[in-house]
Each structure stands twice: as C-alpha cells, then as structure tokens.
Amino acid sequence: MAARGKKRVAEKSSEIKSKRAKLKQNRSSQAVKNAKQVTFPAEGTEKTESCEQSNIISVPPPVSAGKWKNKERVLVFSSRGINFRTRHLMKDLKTLMPHSKADTKMDRKDKLFVVNEVCEIKNCNKCIFFEAKKKQDLYMWISNAPHGPSAKFLVQNVHTLAELKMTGNCLKGSRPLLSFDPKFDKEPEYTLLKELFTQIFSTPQYHPKSQPFVDHVFTFTIADNRIWFRNYQIIEEDASLVEIGPRFVLNPIKIFQGSFGGPTLYENPHFQSPNMHRREIRLAMAAKQKEKLLVKEVRKEKQKEEQEVMMPDVTDDVFVTPAEQKPLHVDREAPERQMTKKKLKLTELKKKIRMKRKGPR
Secondary structure, eight states, X not given: OHHHHHHHHHHHHHHHHHHHHHXXXXXXXXXXXXXXXXXXXXXXXXXXXXXXXXXXXXXXXXXXXSOOOOOOOEEEEEBTTOOHHHHHHHHHXXXXXXXXXXXXXXXXXXXXXXXXXXXXHTTOSEEEEEEEETTTEEEEEEEOTXXXXXXXXXXXXXXXXXXXXXXXXXXXXXXXXXXXXXXXXTSHHHHHHHHHHHHHHSOOTTOTTSEEEEEEEEEEEEETTEEEEEEEEEOTTTOOEEEOSOEEEEEEXXXXXXXXXXXXXXXXXXXOOHHHHHHHHHHHHHHHHHHHHHHHHHHHHHHHSOOXXXXXXGGGGXXXXXXXXXXXXXXXXXXXXXXXXHHHHHHHHHHHHHHHHHOOO
C-alpha cells in the first residue's frame, strides 16, 4: 500500500510540473509577439510615421542621465547637551541636503580634533558640527576635513520647519540654488565663507538620492555683521519666492586655517560672547535697582529738612478751648461705696423686722 501511495504522489508531481512548463512557454510566446522596441531619439529629431506604425516607441532620454562625479559628502551631527530646537534644526538640514550623513552624538570630554577621525570613518570630506554649551548657547562649526579651513559661528534666532508652518513647499531631495549677498565678494573673510557654503550646501549633480529638479533657493545675506540664512520656494507660475524654512542667523567668531583648529585667519572684532551679554544685562538691572534706592534716600532727606517758618496768625487761637486738667495722682484702690437715703431707710427697716422675728432675749 505504501508503494502505491508513493507512485501516485510522484505521478501528480510530474503532471503539475508539465502544466507549469506549458504555461511558461505560452507566456513567453505572447511576450515576444507583443514586445515593442524602445528608442531614445536625439534632441531636435521628430517622430517618423514608420516608427508610429511599427512597434517601436520613442521615449525622451532621462533628465538625470549622467555620471556622479562630485562625490562630496557632508557629516551633520552634534555634541551631547543640545535642546529639542537644535535637534529639529539638524533634522531639517539633513532633509534639505540629500548628500549628508548622520552620526551619533559626540561626548563633551572628547576634543574637537576627534571630529576629523569621525569624518574619515564616515568617508566625508565636509562637516557641520553643532556644539552646545551651558544648555543654552549653540555654536556651529563648518569645516573642510581634514585639511581645513574651518569656521566657528554662534547660532541665534533659530526657527525650524515645524515651528514656522510656512505655506511654501519643495520636493524632497531637489537641488537648490545658492544666492549670496554682494558683500561676500568685497571682503576676503566673506569670500572664504562663500566658498565653504557653496561646497557644503550645494547638492552634487547626478547624486543618487537627489532629484533632477531645482525648485528652491538658499539665500545668505549679511546684515548687522551677521549672516542670515533663508530658504525660499520658486513658484512656477510667476517665478516668485515663498519662504519655506528653516531660518537661523550665524554670528561669525573665528576662521581657522586647519580643520577644528590651527592658526586663526580671521577674528570678528564685533563679536560679543553670550556670557558677557548676560553679564551686561545683570549689571544694567542692578544699576536700575541702585537708582531706585538712591531716589528713596533723597526723598527721605528732603522730608527731614526743616521747612520754612511762616509768621503765626493771630486769629488761629480764637476758637481754641483749654482741655480739662487731669489729676496727676491716680487712685489704684476702688472708692468707698456711698449709700443713698432710700437704701439707708431700707436697711434700717430690714434690721427692725429681723429683731421682731427673733424676739427679746
């Protein structure tokens, strides 16, 4: 019985295999019949009637067809101790730059030279490093690893994409246009920063994660000795600009020759550290408090000063009546009880009644 069962199973499996082979042959023959040849015509050429009648389909060549030559990668990460706003700003920059890479937060005890090793491990030649101090001050390093140069900024007035809720929108991974203020070409320190910004924020052509469209603009403007960053969408209808976000202000501190160190090429004379700024605010508040105390003391002294003596008026004491003179000696014992005539008569009657009741002895 067991042998018969095995034979039946083998026969069924062979039948199923033969049916599958026939189905495959039929599908391949139909695909060969319905197959159409696809061609990519050169630019400027028009379709011919023979191509339309035959099975040949002419498709325009892809826009992003090309080799990815500029293989610059940007490492975007931070130190420990950053707040939620900095974390969201990092996330926004990563979405805007498809050629960026992320890494874990760096320990505070590690020195900044370690960042060059991290860039080498991650195969990145550019770096944006956010350094947090005192849980309230945010510094941003932009560096060309590992040879330099590098620049240090104080980040102020940070507004993220989720916080702004702007009406603009752009395609994720699209390549941006970089717009710089004309002041960047006048001074040497700003020309160096311009070159760093173009190499870091511009998405390389034909990058695998990028889209072959240009629909937003990064603007870098100089005002009040600071660099203001804005992101705008290009509207197709009238080529007007609508802000998307994020937005932040970079206050330059120093530019170094090396990566995260080395000799200083430029130092901002207008920069004031946030510690000094907070100290000045405290001193101003203390000065205000001192002024208030001085004003109070001056008022008290004026009140104590003798007022001018006016000539007395004769008619002031006309209606003044002298007060009753109170005795100087004060009686501490209660005065004796004085009996009235009525009370004396009553007491005498009471005594007589008692004597009558008791009788003679």
